[in-house]
Amino acid sequence: MDFTLNDEQTMIRTMCREFAEEEIKPHAEELDRTGQFPYEIVRKMAALGLLGLPFPEEYGGAGADFLSYCLALEEIGRGDASVGITMEAHTSLGATPFYLFGSEEQKQRYLTPLARGEHLWSFGLTEPNAGSDSGGTETHAEREGDVWRINGSKAFITNAGTEMSGGVTITAVTGRTADGHKAITNFIVPKGTPGYHIGAAYHKMGWKASDTRPLAFEDCLVPDEQRLGDQGDGFRQFMLILDLGRVAISALNVGLAQACFDEAQRYASERRQFGRPIVAFQAISFKLADMAMEIELARLMYYKAAWLHMQGLPFTKEASMAKLFSSETAKRCADQAVQIHGGYGFMDEYPVSRFWRNVKVHEIGEGTSEVQRQIIAKHL
Amino acid sequence: MNIVVCMKETPSITAVKRFTADMRLERRKEDAEINPFDEYALEEGLRQREKHGGEVIALCMGPVTATENIRKALAIGADRGVLVTDPALEGSDAIGTARALAAALQKLGFDLALFGSAAADSYGGVVPAAVAEVLGQPLLSFASKLEIADGRAKIERAAETGYQVAEAAIPALVSVIQTINVPRYPSMKGIMQSKKKPIDTFSLADLGVDATLVGVAGAREKATGSSPVDTQRKGELFSGNDGAADRIVAFLVEQKVL
Ligand SMILES: Cc1cc2nc3c(=O)[nH]c(=O)nc-3n(C[C@H](O)[C@H](O)[C@H](O)COP(=O)(O)OP(=O)(O)OC[C@H]3O[C@@H](n4cnc5c(N)ncnc54)[C@H](O)[C@@H]3O)c2cc1C
Numbered sequence: 211m212d213f214t215l216n217d218e219q220t221m222i223r224t225m226c227r228e229f230a231e232e233e234i235k236p237h238a239e240e241l242d243r244t245g246q247f248p249y250e251i252v253r254k255m256a257a258l259g260l261l262g263l264p265f266p267e268e269y270g271g272a273g274a275d276f277l278s279y280c281l282a283l284e285e286i287g288r289g290d291a292s293v294g295i296t297m298e299a300h301t302s303l304g305a306t307p308f309y310l311f312g313s314e315e316q317k318q319r320y321l322t323p324l325a326r327g328e329h330l331w332s333f334g335l336t337e338p339n340a341g342s343d344s345g346g347t348e349t350h351a352e353r354e355g356d357v358w359r360i361n362g363s364k365a366f367i368t369n370a371g372t373e374m375s376g377g378v379t380i381t382a383v384t385g386r387t388a389d390g391h392k393a394i395t396n397f398i399v400p401k402g403t404p405g406y407h408i409g410a411a412y413h414k415m416g417w418k419a420s421d422t423r424p425l426a427f428e429d430c431l432v433p434d435e436q437r438l439g440d441q442g443d444g445f446r447q448f449m450l451i452l453d454l455g456r457v458a459i460s461a462l463n464v465g466l467a468q469a470c471f472d473e474a475q476r477y478a479s480e481r482r483q484f485g486r487p488i489v490a491f492q493a494i495s496f497k498l499a500d501m502a503m504e505i506e507l508a509r510l511m512y513y514k515a516a517w518l519h520m521q522g523l524p525f526t527k528e529a530s531m532a533k534l535f536s537s538e539t540a541k542r543c544a545d546q547a548v549q550i551h552g553g554y555g556f557m558d559e560y561p562v563s564r565f566w567r568n569v570k571v572h573e574i575g576e577g578t579s580e581v582q583r584q585i586i587a588k589h590l
Numbered sequence: 591m592n593i594v595v596c597m598k599e600t601p602s603i604t605a606v607k608r609f610t611a612d613m614r615l616e617r618r619k620e621d622a623e624i625n626p627f628d629e630y631a632l633e634e635g636l637r638q639r640e641k642h643g644g645e646v647i648a649l650c651m652g653p654v655t656a657t658e659n660i661r662k663a664l665a666i667g668a669d670r671g672v673l674v675t676d677p678a679l680e681g682s683d684a685i686g687t688a689r690a691l692a693a694a695l696q697k698l699g700f701d702l703a704l705f706g707s708a709a710a711d712s713y714g715g716v717v718p719a720a721v722a723e724v725l726g727q728p729l730l731s732f733a734s735k736l737e738i739a740d741g742r743a744k745i746e747r748a749a750e751t752g753y754q755v756a757e758a759a760i761p762a763l764v765s766v767i768q769t770i771n772v773p774r775y776p777s778m779k780g781i782m783q784s785k786k787k788p789i790d791t792f793s794l795a796d797l798g799v800d801a802t803l804v805g806v807a808g809a810r811e812k813a814t815g816s817s818p819v820d821t822q823r824k825g826e827l828f829s830g831n832d833g834a835a836d837r838i839v840a841f842l843v844e845q846k847v848l
Binding site for chain 2: 217218221222225228229257258259260262263267272273274282
């Protein structure tokens with residue numbers, strides 16, 4: 211067993227740590243306060259190849275491995291969760307489906323500009339009446355000759371409404387399977403397609419600078435070339451996309467947990483009460499010890515899930531375990547970080563209050579904690 | 591244009607510094623990074639290559655483990671790396687270092703040799719001048735701007751009240767200061783390609799340098815002691831309603847903050 215990262219992985223992690231420290235962290239407070247999408251940061255990331263890490267160079271990517279991508283996400287997420295989720299949703303949910311299931315022509319046409327970071331892309335699975343129950347999708351597409359007529363709506367779609375957004379890949383019901391379930395097919399819908407409406411951004415409790423939108427499809431016509439993979443293959447496709455996405459989200463969770471630890475440790479050694487820095491009290495140093503231990507465990511879990519995937523081995527259970535444990539770790543770390551800050555932790559001036567608001571959605575997005583437990587239980 | 595960037599590996603600014611019994615800095619691989627001042631030299635080399643074409647070579651004298659930081663320079667954009675390493679080089683002073691670097695520069699051939707203004711560990715700042723002396727070639731020092739045209743290198747050097755302009759025919763050596771540019775980050779593609787770029791290693795024998803003139807043997811400078819910086823903080827309290835604001839303003843003006 212070897213836990214050593216290779217040279218490229220180490221360099222990518224170091225570069226992302228420096229980038230997050232110098233280019234993201236100083237803006238995090240303002241991004242959270244204004245809720246403005248971080249165009250400047252995202253464009254810098256695009257220029258450095260951070261939006262196409264795990265894709266081959268022939269499709270505009272950096273040709274890094276999946277673990278490198280996760281390491282990068284951890285560091286970017288440590289700088290700011292909104293920027294982290296923008297990168298994750300674009301790469302794991304937006305671009306990956308083209309890479310895994312796209313035809314050669316679709317890869318050239320869609321994946322290449324996405325990997326280069328020229329546009330952002332979204333994945334639209336969730337609907338007002340189909341959240342955890344993604345099999346309950348209501349959006350439907352009817353075939354009319356060479357085109358599909360799409361009607362329905364999507365909820366909470368990340369990256370859909372920015373100036374950089376190129377479009378969305380959505381799930382839609384296209385009939386029934388032999389055993390009577392809804393047959394789902396995925397469709398590529400570029401921005402500007404008539405009948406594709408992008409709603410106003412939600413007002414959120416955290417991840418404020420990330421872009422989240424409701425979408426509506428009203429007699430939206432897309433040619434059959436914009437079908438992703440086979441008809442009826444949509445369910446299998448998004449199951450795999452979500453498995454991979456969960457490993458990536460785990461890395462983001464670890465980054466956020468680490469940011470909580472960093473701030474808590476610093477504050478605990480600076481703040482003095484009863485004539486001593488509060489870190490000298492065992493009650494505080496034990497909190498830090500627990501945080502550090504859980505972060506280490508969560509990190510190892512996503513490393514392992516990524517490794518399994520890179521070996522071509524099954525990783526669904528491990529991905530869910532990593533996602534569940536890392537998001538709950540991040541939640542506990544955010545909570546303890548605020549606790550260690552006392553009243554100051556409740557104030558907007560201190561980053562830990564932002565971490566505390568951000569962390570909640572990590573237990574919801576890309577499958578709630580309840581859904582992760584179901585998946586794990588199913589694989590026991 | 592053949593551009594060679596000389597870069598040293600130094601312990602990171604935040605690393606705890608320890609000394610060996612003979613007063614040499616204890617160098618730990620984990621703390622080693624590209625001397626931050628040299629990052630500006632590398633960036634300038636890349637920018638000149640973008641304008642004039644050619645090749646950028648990252649040249650480092652250091653321990654075998656310095657290849658990691660040469661690799662970083664390759665990730666940032668240098669075309670190839672050269673490591674000058676030899677047990678006999680350990681403990682070199684500025685003159686010894688200059689002899690080895692000059693020999694490597696001569697072997698490689700160059701139009702432009704770039705340096706940072708100093709190294710973050712020793713702050714000697716004399717190596718570029720010493721290399722120029724050994725090579726008998728001109729040094730344009732402390733450049734805040736560099737232009738290459740018609741076979742000449744022209745720099746601006748910041749001075750108290752303006753700037754000086756200096757120029758020399760190439761091949762020339764140029765040391766740069768931090769206002770000259772903003773160093774780039776390595777791109778992801780750059781990192782992935784860095785493994786494919788060559789790093790050559792030269793020993794003293796390869797360079798034909800006499801081992802008695804470098805390293806501890808050749809050092810004319812000897813460190814005899816060190817002590818921590820006195821970091822006592824001074825505070826001054828301005829209080830009351832009678833003119834505290836004015837006194838603060840006066841203080842800030844005095845400190846050249848305002
Ligand atoms: C900021 C943000 C960004 C998002 N980005 C995207 C995106 O880009 N693309 C996308 O497709 N989706 C996105 N989502 C949607 C997200 O994936 C869903 O919110 C999530 O899957 C939960 O669905 P829901 O909100 O409808 O909750 P529901 O499914 O209604 O769940 C409500 C509660 O019931 C529980 N529950 C539901 N079913 C069961 C069950 N069978 N057993 C036990 N408990 C159950 C849930 O765990 C939860 O606690 C985003 C969400 C947010 C908040």
